[in-house]
Amino acid sequence: MALAFSSPAPRFAVSPSIPHTSPSNSFLITVPTPHRLRRCLRRGVKAAVAVDSPSAEGGGLPVESPNVLLEVNDLRAVIKDTDKEILKGVNLTINEGEIHTIMGRNGSGKSTFAKVLVGHPDYEVTKGDIVFKGENLLEMDPEERSHAGLFMSFQSPVEIPGVSNMDFLRMAYNARKKTEISPIEFFHFLLPKLEAVKMDPRFLDRNVNEGFSGGEKKRNEILQLAVLEADLAILDEIDSGLDVDALQDVAKALLGLMTPKNSILMITHYPTLLDLINKPGFVHIMQDGVIKRTGDRSLAKLVEKGGYAEISNA
């Protein structure tokens, strides 16, 4: 293995996925941090030459690459205070601006993975690491993770009696942005977001999710996401229980929220939402606590057609 570094430390980019390494491959790799270098090495890069500009001597083809937003390495987790292991070595990298989808049989560990990412107290990480925006996520409590830009929409959003949706959203916004926006100002900020998710402003006066239908709760989750302007939205079955029109609205709203900087990690059982979003993305199949296969939307189609047996046997 050959590694060469230019000096001073180069402004380097690493190919996001490096999917097809073989013993004879060599890559132009730019290495801004030891962390990113570790990632390349883990992925089996055998020869790496770093140069600080495409024109520098000894270089190869420059690799334009987006920034890594989330990196999960060999993540293992058990149910708290037990030795029941649910996550058995999950690896996943999400770059800025990407849409990732996790599919998998019931009970394969998808929601657990999502919950571990946001620091759910039911689980204990026993091995591996999670780096979010260059920071060690495992050292942050759930609130810090949220302030850092992680958002999770749960399968069954909780009701919060006695707290109006408007107050809740404003408090969440203030906490995330470390500001103190007035109710009037906030309302003006909120109006276009309500329109984007096609939500009736009357829902703002109701208590959070109290008495909301399943679809209304999901729409409210997207509103929260829009308000918090999260860097990574983790959406656990955001499409479940939605009628066809609502599904279209959610897809449109999600697309409207996408920027080159933020990313989405969706858990779903159906490829419909992916079709509606209609953007290139990654589909991962989780099986027994690990990501077994990764591909594009065609992988989701394969599952839809032949079930998971086809994937497992491949």
Ligand SMILES: Nc1ncnc2c1ncn2[C@@H]1O[C@H](COP(=O)(O)OP(=O)(O)OP(=O)(O)O)[C@@H](O)[C@H]1O
């Ligand atoms: N807090 C917990 N206590 C006991 N078992 C748990 C707990 N959390 C997860 N599990 C178990 O871990 C396994 C994975 O659950 P998880 O909810 O992550 O699956 P999933 O892939 O999201 O399933 P689904 O598609 O049905 O939502 C299941 O067998 C589940 O019963």
